[in-house]
Amino acid sequence: MLRTLARSLGTSRPLLGPAPRLRPAVTASAARYYASLSPDAPPPTRPYDVFDEEGKARQRDRAVIRLREATEAGEIPGPEVLDYIREEVADRLAERVEDLKTPPSSILDLSSHAGQLTRILQDVLGDRLPPSEEGAGVVGSGRRRWFMVEASKEALYRDDDATFAYPPERILAPSGEFLAQPEVAAMRDSIDCVVSAGGLNWVGDIVGAFTQIRHLLKPDGVFIGAVLGGDTLFELRTSLQLAEQERRGGIANRVSPMIDTTDAPSLLNRGGFTLTTVDTDEITINFPSMWELIADLRDMGESNAILGRRPQISRDVLLAAEAIYKELYGNEDGSVPATFQIIFFIGWKPGPNQPKPLARGSGKTNLKDVL
Numbered sequence: 001m002l003r004t005l006a007r008s009l010g011t012s013r014p015l016l017g018p019a020p021r022l023r024p025a026v027t028a029s030a031a032r033y034y035a036s037l038s039p040d041a042p043p044p045t046r047p048y049d050v051f052d053e054e055g056k057a058r059q060r061d062r063a064v065i066r067l068r069e070a071t072e073a074g075e076i077p078g079p080e081v082l083d084y085i086r087e088e089v090a091d092r093l094a095e096r097v098e099d100l101k102t103p104p105s106s107i108l109d110l111s112s113h114a115g116q117l118t119r120i121l122q123d124v125l126g127d128r129l130p131p132s133e134e135g136a137g138v139v140g141s142g143r144r145r146w147f148m149v150e151a152s153k154e155a156l157y158r159d160d161d162a163t164f165a166y167p168p169e170r171i172l173a174p175s176g177e178f179l180a181q182p183e184v185a186a187m188r189d190s191i192d193c194v195v196s197a198g199g200l201n202w203v204g205d206i207v208g209a210f211t212q213i214r215h216l217l218k219p220d221g222v223f224i225g226a227v228l229g230g231d232t233l234f235e236l237r238t239s240l241q242l243a244e245q246e247r248r249g250g251i252a253n254r255v256s257p258m259i260d261t262t263d264a265p266s267l268l269n270r271g272g273f274t275l276t277t278v279d280t281d282e283i284t285i286n287f288p289s290m291w292e293l294i295a296d297l298r299d300m301g302e303s304n305a306i307l308g309r310r311p312q313i314s315r316d317v318l319l320a321a322e323a324i325y326k327e328l329y330g331n332e333d334g335s336v337p338a339t340f341q342i343i344f345f346i347g348w349k350p351g352p353n354q355p356k357p358l359a360r361g362s363g364k365t366n367l368k369d370v371l
Contacts, residue, residue: 052305053151053176056202060113060152060301067299068158079158082299083116088283089342090117090197093226094124096344097195100222104193105129105144108216110225111175111199112148113301114158115168121195122146122165147191149184150199151175155301176203179212191216196225198342201258202305210271210347220351223273229280229341230260235329236293236321236338240313243320257306264343273347275354281342286335290322293338 067079094117097104103125109118129142146168150156153172161167173181179188194213203209213223259267261280268276287293297303330336348354 051202051204053174053202053204056301056305057151057153057174059303059305061154063299063301064114064152064154064158079114082296083114085283085285085300085340086113086116086198087120089226090120092281092342093117093195093197093224093344094120096224096346097121097193098124100193103129103144104222106147106190106192107144108147108149108187108191108194109168110149110178110194110196110213111202112150112196113152113155113199115148115164117195117197118146118148118168119164127166145169147171147187149173149178149181152301175199176205176209177212178209179215184216188215189218192218192221194221194223194225196227198226198228200225201227206259207267207270210268210273214272214347214349217349218351219349220353221349223347223349224345226342226344227264228258229343230258231282231339231341232258233338233340235325235336236290239290239321239325239328240317242324243317247314247317247320259343261341261343264345268345268347271347272349274350275346275348277346279344281344283340283342284337285340286331286337288335290318290325290336293336 063082064079067076067082070076071078097107107118107121107125109115109121112118125144127144129144144166146164146166147170148156148168149171151172151174156170156172171178171181171183173184178184194216200206200209210223217223261278264278265276268278287296325336326334
């Protein structure tokens with residue numbers, strides 16, 4: 001049965017999952033504590049081996065195939081019905097791109113999935129460049145270049161070119177080692193703006209990914225991205241932990257670890273970016289129950305992909321978690337909220353046009369006079 005997503009913007013679209021409602025603020029007011037280590041995780045071969053990144057690409061492939069089959073069977077109108085989180089994050093990130101003083105002539109969407117962010121940016125920016133930007137090394141006589149890089153082949157080619165106002169160039173490459181792909185490596189020091197709306201939270205070596213992004217950018221190029229923050233799905237995480245502690249006497253990671261808001265600025269700086277800006281936002285969606293939330297995460301291709309994860313959760317643990325979820329966080333109408341914390345960040349590649357501090361000793365005002 002189709003369900004609809006009632007958004008705070010007043011629009012709705014058919015949906016495989018529940019009838020959630022986006023709201024501007026979090027309603028649950030519980031402490032957000034959760035585990036960070038899995039007792040079954042094997043020793044990592046590298047310090048940043050946290051996620052099964054190849055497994056994540058396969059998860060997304062399977063999710064797209066499931067949605068395609070459901071569409072062909074007439075159960076849903078199209079796979080885009082599960083894009084509501086990605087589109088909401090893309091909408092908010094596009095506002096930051098729109099605020100750039102100089103419109104970028106080339107935009108690369110990293111971890112693009114099916115191009116939800118690229119479509120929105122094309123609506124916002126269009127394809128034509130301002131006269132002052134034409135001819136500045138842009139292929140196509142004053143037209144903006146669009147690129148999509150994604151690790152999942154099924155997601156990358158899910159939608160045909162007719163769904164885009166201006167068909168982008170699509171590149172299949174791992175999210176954590178995309179610069180090793182020849183098509184991407186050929187674009188070093190040539191991209192004005194790299195954007196990413198949520199996919200980088202599945203990359204273990206996030207500093208390495210930021211460094212690769214910096215290599216892609218021109219001097220004074222900008223990176224504008226978003227990742228899921230550490231408080232994402234804290235309701236589900238807490239409920240599963242309490243249920244597993246009660247039924248099994250221990251806990252395991254059922255929701256992957258995520259970047260903390262206090263770490264984001266230092267990660268950008270370690271990646272070589274300057275003039276960094278970080279801010280956070282939260283999206284809260286109401287689901288009829290925990291089961292619809294889990295089903296939607298699976299059909300989005302956003303299931304847990306941490307190394308050493310247990311393949312299954314016993315039914316008694318899930319039933320206990322559902323009861324705990326409703327008891328701790330349930331709404332009066334019987335629905336349950338799910339919080340998604342989004343960390344937005346902006347970083348600039350060093351270049352000659354960036355503001356620089358004056359030389360030491362060049363000041364003309366004594367600090368004693370000011371104080």
